[in-house]
Amino acid sequence: MKIQIINGSNLNLLGKREPDIYGTLSFEEYLEVLKKTFPESQIDYFQSNCEGSLIDKIHETGFSYDGIVLNAGAYTHTSIALHDAIKAVTAPVVEVHMSNIHAREAFRHVSAIAAACEGSVVGFGLDSYRLAVEALLGE
Numbered sequence: 001m002k003i004q005i006i007n008g009s010n011l012n013l014l015g016k017r018e019p020d021i022y023g024t025l026s027f028e029e030y031l032e033v034l035k036k037t038f039p040e041s042q043i044d045y046f047q048s049n050c051e052g053s054l055i056d057k058i059h060e061t062g063f064s065y066d067g068i069v070l071n072a073g074a075y076t077h078t079s080i081a082l083h084d085a086i087k088a089v090t091a092p093v094v095e096v097h098m099s100n101i102h103a104r105e106a107f108r109h110v111s112a113i114a115a116a117c118e119g120s121v122v123g124f125g126l127d128s129y130r131l132a133v134e135a136l137l138g139e
Contacts, residue, residue, distance in 0.1 A: 001040075003136055004061040004091075005129065006033070007047040007072035014126075021099050022124055030126045038133055046062050051075055055085045062089025067136035069129055071096040076111050086116035095120040096131040 007027060010017060015026035031045050044065075046057045054072065060066060068091050072082055076095070086093045093116065100123030101108040114120055119135060121128045 001137060002042045002064070002135060003038075003067050003069060004057070004065045005034075005043060005045045005069045005071075006054060006057050007045070007071050008051075008075045009049045010073050011071060012047050012049065015124070023098075025126060026126065027126075030129070034126040034129060034133065037130060038137070039098050041133070043133070047122055051079055051081060055081055058082070058085040058089055058093075062086075062091045062093075067091055067133075068093045068119070069096055069132040069136070070094070070113070071098070071129075072113055076101070076113055077108060083113045083116045086113060091117040092136060094118055094135055095122075096127050096128045096132045097122040098128055099123060 011027060014022055015024055027047070035043055048054055054075065058068065070093050072079065075082055095111065095113055095117040111120070121131045124131060125137070
C-alpha cells in the first residue's frame with residue numbers, strides 16, 4: 001500500500017515545539033520508526049506551513065495513493081478548503097492529532113475536516129500516526 005502522511009502548520013517544529021505536549025522526537029526520526037513498523041507499505045511524508053500546499057498535496061496524492069494520514073495542525077479548526085479537498089479525492093483520509101484536542105482550548109474542540117475524513121485519531125502522541133496507518137491497512 002502507498003500511504004501519504006501530510007503534516008500542516010508548525011509540525012516542522014516537532015521535537016522542539018512545546019515538548020511537554022508534543023515530545024522531543026522530530027517527525028523525521030519517528031518516520032523511520034513507522035517505515036520499519038510497516039515495511040510492506042510505501043510511506044511518504046510531506047509537511048508545509050501553507051494551506052494551499054497542503055491542498056495541492058492532497059490533490060496530487062489523493063487519487064493515486066491508498067490512503068492519507070493528515071495532521072493539518074491549526075488548519076484543522078479553520079479550513080473549509082482542506083475539508084473540500086479531502087471530499088474531492090478518492091483516497092481515504094484519517095485525521096491525526098498528537099494531543100487530545102478535546103482536552104485543550106475550546107477553539108481546538110471543533111474540527112472543520114473531521115466530517116470529510118474516514119476517522120480521527122487523537123491524543124496518543126506520535127503513536128497516533130501508527131494507529132492511523134493501521135486503520136488504513138485494516139489492521
